[in-house]
Amino acid sequence: MSDDSTVLAxxxxxxxxxxxxxxxxxxxxxxAGTVSATAAYYWRRAGNAPRAPLPAMIAIVFSQSLGRTITVEELWNGQAVDSPHIVPAAPDMDVPWTLSGTVQLVEDWVQGGLMDRRTFVAASGAALTAAAHAYLELPRLTAALRGDTVSGTLISQIEATLPELRDVDHRRGGLHAKTYVHGQWLTIGALVRDGHHQNAISKRLLSALGEMGDLAGYMAFDAGEHGLAQRYWITALRAAQHAENTALAASILSNMSYQAATREHGRDAVELANAATRAARTAPAAVRASVASRLATAHAAAGEVQAFRAARDRAQDTLAEASPAAQPVPDWASFVSRSYLSSQSACALIQLGRTQMSENRRVARALLEEGQTLLAPSMSSTPSGFQRSGVLRTVWLALGYTASGELEEACLAGRVAAQRLSDVESPRCASLLTDLRKALARGRHQNAAVREFIADLDQVLGQT
Incomplete structure (x- = not known):
């Protein structure tokens, strides 16, 4: 037991x-850099409280790790200043998974408005995956709303904007239209909050809210706002539940899994992707294939080679069975193709190869080579309308070459990615390029190509 008697200790x-x-x-x-490595030694002693907003941050860390609510008041007995604008992304799980509970969460969004100043902290572990379990375990909404205050024409107009906004996200990145999409999200949320729609209109409206939330969440994720992304997705998941739109719920859960994988929370990613798989059981083949691809990425993040290969193969096999005439593909899944699945598995192979280097270099090199072969065509072409994907694929290719020690090839691929960065507004792409810079700079300054590329890359990143 520590000699310190404080609650924090x-x-x-x-x-x-x-x-x-x-x-x-x-x-x-x-x-990184929020606090120094030794700062907590000072806080542990009685009477030493950090300045705002650190007390709220510390309370959130303890709450997430202990699995119960810890307050600033409890930690410092009135000696520290709270920061109410810093809140967890996952809404209070005591809010029931009923329509009224979902409306309560939507009301929180609407009241926040376009200038919401809160900072949402990304969740992990049970705080994140609880939403997936709650969705899967609850029965579908059976009570219909009554009345008709939203016309079919209006809901059709709302639905028609979604494909265009998704296209903007694919082409320009999450930052480009994030504020506009948030405004659309609030507009649909206000309509849901007002209620009193016919059942058919209500379901379409809730599906539109779910789709807009799924897109807004992905844009926030691409912008590096992970807590905000989770808050969108958890609210959107509730909307999908009430709309009885299981395919959309699977998409939301698989995007949550993908975020967890990119944040290197492999076990969370696998759990969320498994939940998405269950939600997608009756969905069109393209949706099930996309979910299987996300599961493969999750297994890669968890370092599970055989499970990755099984999920990757299932994704391709599922897509081969697709019959759009028998089961139409949702517009938001229309991009799923063999080449898309191949590129996703290629990036996951690079991720796996990099993590396996410390365990089995022979296996790691084989994984890296397989991923590099699949990604090599991205050097010369970008899928039409998917500029962000073109940047991400070439950065992953460069990371693969770096891990293999092929430094000149890594710099060449990195230059292509850096040139393409100006076409998108995507902090995720810039962050991945920063990871590449760190990997190349690690003990490799003697290489002339590396030195020259890092100098040029610093200029590019300084402009983003």
Whole structure:
């Protein structure tokens, strides 16, 4: 037991954490450099409270790790200032999964408006995956809404904007239209909140809310706002449930899985992708194939080679069975193709190869080579209308070459990606290029190509 008698010290002991581990967790959630590695030693002593907004951040870290609510008041007994604008992404799970509960969450969005100043903290573990379990375990909505305040013409206009907005996201990246999409989300949310629609209109409206939330969440994810993305997705998942739109629910859960995989939370990613698989059981083949592809990426993030290969093969086999005439493909899944699935598995192969380097270099090199072969065509062409994907694929190719020690090829692929970066507004792409810079700079400054490329890349990243 620590000699310190503060509440913070007791919670550190309960978790088995050192002050350095607390600081590391804060930086992992809120960003590198938020606190110094030794700052928590000072907070642990009685009477030493950090300045705002750190007390709220610390309370959130303890709440997530201990599985119960820990407040700033409890930690410092009135000696620290709270920061109410910092809130967890996952809404209070006590809000029931009923239509009134969903409307309650939508009301929170509408009241926040376009200038919502809150910072949403990304969840992980049970706090994140609880939404998936709640969706799967609850029965479908059976009580219909009554009345008709939204016309079929209006809902058709709302539905018609969705494909265009998705196209903008694919071409220009998440930042380009994020504010506009948020405005559309609030507009649909206000219509849902007002209620009193006929059952058919109500379901279409809730599906539109779910689709717009799925898109808004992906844009926020691409913009690096992970907590905000989760908040969109969890609300959208509820809307999909009430609309009885299981295919959309599967899409939302698979996007949540993909986010977790990119954040290197492999077990969360697998759990969410498995939930998406269950939700997609009756969905069109293209949706099931896309979900299987996300499951493969999740297994790659978890370092599970055989499970990755099984899910990857299932994705391709499922798409081969597709019969759009028998089961129409939702517009939001129309991009799913063999080449799309191949590129997704290629990026996952690079991710797997990089993580396997410390365990089995022979296996790692084989994985990297397989991924590089699949991604090599991305150097010369970008899928029409998918400029962001073109950037991401070439960066992953460069990361693969870097891990293999093929530095000149890595720099060449990195230059192609850097040139394409100006075509998109995607912090995710810029962040991945930053990862490439770090990988190349690690002990490789003696290589002339690397030195020259890093200098040029720094200029590009400085402009984003």
């Amino acid at each position: 007791r919670y550190l002991d309960e978790l088995g954490w050192s002050p350095r581990q607390l600081a590391s967790r804060i930086n992992a959630i809120f960003g």
